[in-house]
C-alpha cells in the first residue's frame with residue numbers, strides 16, 4: 001500500500017555520554033550546552049525550532065463544527081470518552097470570529113511567553129465536517145493572520161471528501177497545513193467499543209490520500225482504553241510506524257464527567273493506568289516509534305473540572321519530567337527498538 005520507510009538512527013546519548021568524542025563542540029560551548037537540553041525523542045518543540053527558527057505556540061480555535069458521531073449521521077452520543085465539548089474544552093469561543101479567537105489567544109499567551117508566531121489549531125469536534133465554502137472562509141481567515149505560521153486541523157478520516165482534500169492541498173501551498181486524525185487504536189474490537197464509527201481501512205485510505213497530496217499527518221492515539229493490553233497498544237505504535245505519518249499525539253485515557261465512559265467506569269471500575277504504568281508504557285511506545293515521527297504529545301492534563309480519573313495526570317509537568325528522567329536513567333530513546341519493515 002505505502003512505499004517502505006527506512007530510517008537509521010543514532011542514539012543521542014552517544015554525544016551526551018561521550019562528549020570528548022565530539023571535539024568540535026568543545027569550541028562552541030553554546031551549541032554543546034544545547035545538546036544537553038535535547039530530548040532523546042523527536043519533540044515537537046525542537047522540530048519547530050529547526051523548521052521555523054523559533055518555538056511556535058498553538059492557539060486553539062472552535063469554528064462551531066459538529067461531528068457525525070453526534071449529529072445523528074453515525075450516532076448521537078459521540079465516542080464513549082468524548083465530552084460535550086467535543087474534545088475541545090480548551091478551544092476558543094465559537095461565537096467569535098476566527099480572527100477574534102486568534103487575537104484573544106495571542107493576548108493570553110504573549111503576556112506569559114516570548115511568543116512571536118503561532119499555529120492556528122482547529123480543535124473542537126470535527127473540523128472538516130462543514131460546508132466547503134464555510135471551511136474555505138475560516139481556514140483562509142486564519143492563514144491571512146500575519147502571526148499564524150501554520151494550520152493544524154483536527155478531524156476524522158471519514159470526513160475528508162475530495163473537495164476538502166483539494167482545499168487543504170491549495171492552502172498547504174500558502175502555509176503548512178497539518179491534518180490531525182483521531183485514530184485512538186488500530187484494534188477493531190476496541191474501536192467498536194469506543195464507538196469510533198469507522199474501520200481501520202478508512203484510516204488507511206485517508207493517510208494514503210493525504211500523503212499523496214503532501215499534507216502532513218498527525219495521528220492521535222489513546223493509551224489505556226478498556227480491554228487493551230500493553231502489547232495491543234504497542235501494536236498500534238508498531239503499525240503507525242509503517243505508515244507515512246509525520247506526527248504522533250500520545251494521550252492518556254481520561255475519564256471525564258457526563259460521558260458514557262464515566263458511567264462504564266462506575267459500573268465496572270476497569271483498570272486505569274497508574275503513573276508508573278503509564279511512564280513505562282510511554283517509554284516502550286517511544287522505543288518502538290519510527291525515529292523521524294515528531295512526538296506532539298506525551299501526556300495531557302484534561303479539563304480540571306471534568307476529570308474523574310486518573311487524577312495524577314493533573315500534574316502534567318511532573319509527569320513529563322518523570323518521563324524525561326526515566327528515559328535518561330534507562331539510556332534509551334525514540335526508535336531504539338524500531339525495526340523497519342522488511343522488503
Ligand code: SF4
Pocket residue numbers: 067068069070077078079082083086087124125126156182
Ligand atoms: S470523533 Fe471526536 S468529536 Fe466526534 S465524538 Fe469522537 S472524539 Fe468526539
